[in-house]
Amino acid sequence: MTRGKVRARVPALPTTVVGSYPVPAWMERLKTDHSRGRMSYSQLQDVHDMAIKAALLDQDLAGIDIVSDGELRRDNDIDYTLARMPGIEIPEPVKDYYFDYHEARVAALPAVPAPPLGLAADYAFTSAQTSAPIKFSFTGPFSLSCRVRERGQVSRRDLVMAMAGVLNAEARALAELGAELLQIDEPFLAGHTDQTALAVDAINVVTAGVDVTWALHVCYGNRYARPSWEGHYDFLFPEVLRADLDQLVLEFARKGDDDLAIIEKFGWPGELGLGVVDVKSPDVESPELVATRIRRALRHLPADRLMINPDCGLRNLTGATARAKLAAMVRGTRIVRAELATPTETTQGATP
Amino acid sequence: MLIDFRPHARLRADQPVDLMASVAPVVAALADSAWDLSRVRVVCDWVQYRENFRDVVDARPIMSAPGCRPDLEVAVDVRRGGEAALGSLAAACLSGGSGRVYLEDWALGSAGCVWSFNALYWSALELWEKASGRGYEQALPGGESDGRNRDAARELIHELFEVWDSLARSAAIPAELVVVELGVGNGHQAKVFLDEFRRADQARGSDYYRRLHYLMCDYSQHVLDLAGETVAAHAGRVSSVTLDATRPLTSLAFLKHKVFLVYVSNMYDNLPTDEVAQLNGRTYAVETRAYLPSPAAAELADSISGTPGQLPGLVHKLLRLGPRLLTDAAPAHFPDVDSAVEFWRRAWSMLRLEERYVPLAGLDQYAVTAQCDGEALRPLLESGADVRMHVSNGAVASFADSLLLLHPYGRLICHDLFVTGVEGYRSQFRGPGKYDGSVVNWVNGPLIAHVGRRSGFDVHYEPFRHQSAGHIVTMTAQARD
Numbered sequence: 031m032t033r034g035k036v037r038a039r040v041p042a043l044p045t046t047v048v049g050s051y052p053v054p055a056w057m058e059r060l061k062t063d064h065s066r067g068r069m070s071y072s073q074l075q076d077v078h079d080m081a082i083k084a085a086l087l088d089q090d091l092a093g094i095d096i097v098s099d100g101e102l103r104r105d106n107d108i109d110y111t112l113a114r115m116p117g118i119e120i121p122e123p124v125k126d127y128y129f130d131y132h133e134a135r136v137a138a139l140p141a142v143p144a145p146p147l148g149l150a151a152d153y154a155f156t157s158a159q160t161s162a163p164i165k166f167s168f169t170g171p172f173s174l175s176c177r178v179r180e181r182g183q184v185s186r187r188d189l190v191m192a193m194a195g196v197l198n199a200e201a202r203a204l205a206e207l208g209a210e211l212l213q214i215d216e217p218f219l220a221g222h223t224d225q226t227a228l229a230v231d232a233i234n235v236v237t238a239g240v241d242v243t244w245a246l247h248v249c250y251g252n253r254y255a256r257p258s259w260e261g262h263y264d265f266l267f268p269e270v271l272r273a274d275l276d277q278l279v280l281e282f283a284r285k286g287d288d289d290l291a292i293i294e295k296f297g298w299p300g301e302l303g304l305g306v307v308d309v310k311s312p313d314v315e316s317p318e319l320v321a322t323r324i325r326r327a328l329r330h331l332p333a334d335r336l337m338i339n340p341d342c343g344l345r346n347l348t349g350a351t352a353r354a355k356l357a358a359m360v361r362g363t364r365i366v367r368a369e370l371a372t373p374t375e376t377t378q379g380a381t382p
Numbered sequence: 383m384l385i386d387f388r389p390h391a392r393l394r395a396d397q398p399v400d401l402m403a404s405v406a407p408v409v410a411a412l413a414d415s416a417w418d419l420s421r422v423r424v425v426c427d428w429v430q431y432r433e434n435f436r437d438v439v440d441a442r443p444i445m446s447a448p449g450c451r452p453d454l455e456v457a458v459d460v461r462r463g464g465e466a467a468l469g470s471l472a473a474a475c476l477s478g479g480s481g482r483v484y485l486e487d488w489a490l491g492s493a494g495c496v497w498s499f500n501a502l503y504w505s506a507l508e509l510w511e512k513a514s515g516r517g518y519e520q521a522l523p524g525g526e527s528d529g530r531n532r533d534a535a536r537e538l539i540h541e542l543f544e545v546w547d548s549l550a551r552s553a554a555i556p557a558e559l560v561v562v563e564l565g566v567g568n569g570h571q572a573k574v575f576l577d578e579f580r581r582a583d584q585a586r587g588s589d590y591y592r593r594l595h596y597l598m599c600d601y602s603q604h605v606l607d608l609a610g611e612t613v614a615a616h617a618g619r620v621s622s623v624t625l626d627a628t629r630p631l632t633s634l635a636f637l638k639h640k641v642f643l644v645y646v647s648n649m650y651d652n653l654p655t656d657e658v659a660q661l662n663g664r665t666y667a668v669e670t671r672a673y674l675p676s677p678a679a680a681e682l683a684d685s686i687s688g689t690p691g692q693l694p695g696l697v698h699k700l701l702r703l704g705p706r707l708l709t710d711a712a713p714a715h716f717p718d719v720d721s722a723v724e725f726w727r728r729a730w731s732m733l734r735l736e737e738r739y740v741p742l743a744g745l746d747q748y749a750v751t752a753q754c755d756g757e758a759l760r761p762l763l764e765s766g767a768d769v770r771m772h773v774s775n776g777a778v779a780s781f782a783d784s785l786l787l788l789h790p791y792g793r794l795i796c797h798d799l800f801v802t803g804v805e806g807y808r809s810q811f812r813g814p815g816k817y818d819g820s821v822v823n824w825v826n827g828p829l830i831a832h833v834g835r836r837s838g839f840d841v842h843y844e845p846f847r848h849q850s851a852g853h854i855v856t857m858t859a860q861a862r863d
Contacts, residue, residue: 256639256837259790
């Protein structure tokens with residue numbers, strides 16, 4: 031049984047996003063100006079606030095049931111959190127281009143209590159702008175550790191587990207502010223398939239004692255809209271079965287849905303965030319194609335265990351393309367919802 | 383008046399350029415003209431290409447708002463200026479010069495007919511080579527394409543083997559190992575690569591040659607056929623694909639993210655390009671129009687029993703049909719293929735480009751490629767300093783498309799003429815020049831690097847290590863992070 035109250039607030043086959051939203055070229059310029067010291071932090075925060083409001087409005091207009099802040103405050107999937115992590119040093123904080131990764135090193139093992147990472151404050155801003163259910167995502171400790179180049183005497187495991195402890199404190203703060211659906215992103219896990227056990231150990235530290243719906247997103251990379259690795263999700267199993275999670279959020283639109291059988295084969299008991307929109311292609315899927323992808327998934331999982339989302343974050347798409355893809359996703363989902371309401375041959379056998 | 387003397391290194395050469403002799407006669411001619419000297423710039427280049435599209439002195443209007451008188455740039459080729467009566471040439475140029483037979487209207491450089499000439503050269507290469515008596519590689523400055531260097535090929539192959547060994551250890555090596563070559567020339571560079579690949583594979587006892595799939599890609603089937611003969615010994619490993627080098631993905635979409643090496647040698651410098659300029663804080667596109675100088679045009683027209691007025695039409699027929707069909711389309715002027723080829727070669731030799739600067743309303747109003755607007759130029763122009771540079775539109779399009787072909791562990795390697803820093807445009811002429819029937823422009827390295835970076839690739843330039851002299855640079859693009 032999925033924890034949290036999100037399910038009760040959304041229709042069947044709820045639509046949501048993975049996290050990031052397109053960063054317009056003008057905002058990229060401003061972010062880069064800030065990282066080069068040519069724009070003040072408070073001005074950039076104003077920009078972020080307005081961009082987040084716009085992203086929320088876009089999602090609302092598209093009909094997305096569970097929205098996100100678009101991760102628009104973050105330079106990329108790593109730096110925002112890693113640079114605030116206690117014990118982590120960024121020797122060269124100035125970047126030529128905002129999207130570049132910082133080089134990071136361990137000065138001391140991250141420990142709690144620690145100053146807040148700021149994620150809870152970000153959530154508070156977002157929740158004040160919308161009455162819709164919110165998915166709030168943050169990068170998991172395993173992937174954060176992958177961008178720490180110098181660990182000194184600290185082992186990878188110790189670093190990952192220590193960062194998990196800090197993230198757990200932040201998650202508790204998020205829950206206290208009313209967060210209902212938290213998603214851990216592990217964008218580097220598919221490139222380190224032999225490290226799933228460590229990643230799961232850390233996930234269980236992050237989620238411990240935080241009574242929300244917990245999701246884990248794993249994809250094959252989306253940096254610069256390119257896959258970083260290729261493979262299949264079987265590397266997650268069986269380790270992920272012992273993770274304290276309610277939902278796996280995986281990509282299927284780009285890769286095809288062969289891996290749906292893996293989910294079924296290993297007996298994943300939780301929900302599945304089904305990627306039905308390819309975020310690496312500017313081609314907008316038709317609602318019919320989205321509906322087809324959902325119907326295929328229904329052969330493996332019942333509707334009450336599916337959420338409908340893009341493969342990954344929308345950051346690398348243009349705003350217009352992202353809006354069109356989200357709208358198509360919502361329309362395609364509605365087609366299947368209607369079929370579920372009046373079962374046909376295509377959906378009849380799959381409903382619970 | 384602003385005087386921009388770009389080849390300043392030549393002021394300190396063993397035989398230094400005489401600055402006064404290069405500039406003073408032009409300034410004197412300007413002083414005698416009606417031009418407002420406060421709105422004039424004099425730009426001196428050393429045009430190293432014996433065959434090029436410029437006169438010794440050219441006048442280039444710098445346009446502003448409609449109805450306003452343009453500013454003026456006077457361009458001087460210092461190399462030829464020393465041999466010419468510079469003052470009188472400048473005076474003639476400022477007064478409108480001698481007549482010209484224009485072949486086209488003003489347009490961005492990449493849309494000019496010189497690129498149709500360029501395309502014709504490659505599609506009818508055998509006719510040009512027969513008439514000139516030499517192969518295209520002999521027309522290159524080094525006399526040989528850089529891709530034929532065996533040391534470079536061995537190094538590249540060794541690096542590929544290392545990548546595949548690593549992937550094999552993690553059971554992640556695909557069944558087929560794909561290499562793509564864009565622009566194959568006569569196939570000799572493919573042959574060197576394949577010969578060395580097979581030899582190295584046999585020597586180390588691996589099985590990569592059997593799994594290799596080498597795709598030779600060119601827009602000319604004729605060129606591919608000839609190249610195919612050159613690599614006949616590797617027929618089982620080689621396929622040919624006809625494609626537009628500026629849009630490789632259109633033909634190779636099935637290889638998206640699957641190619642371990644995209645290899646390009648001396649092709650980017652031969653693809654269509656515009657030029658942009660930043661002058662006095664404002665950004666301009668350089669527009670061109672091709673012309674034939676009237677006296678030479680009269681001789682050319684006479685040689686084909688025509689008039690100068692008929693030349694533009696005949697040139698465009700030539701470019702559209704090629705010399706073989708031109709004999710059918712205009713038999714009165716071209717009784718046989720040889721006469722059509724001779725017309726082609728002479729027209730090319732005398733072809734010149736008139737230029738003007740047209741303000742850009744905004745960088746986003748200018749398209750570098752269909753997928754990339756002029757904002758990509760901003761990092762190169764944002765200093766505000768005066769500069770004129772090529773946009774290398776064709777090269778950028780080809781490069782950006784090729785990146786999408788690359789496997790996560792793949793790379794693109796290109797040997798070509800690159801300008802590797804914006805400052806490189808301020809001290810040396812970078813084209814266009816003429817190589818026999820084709821065009822050469824140095825490639826805008828900073829722009830390529832920026833486009834690569836925005837696509838997630840590190841782009842690295844270094845001098846071509848296997849050639850002691852020359853300007854060839856090796857560009858490597860590889861996925862970052």
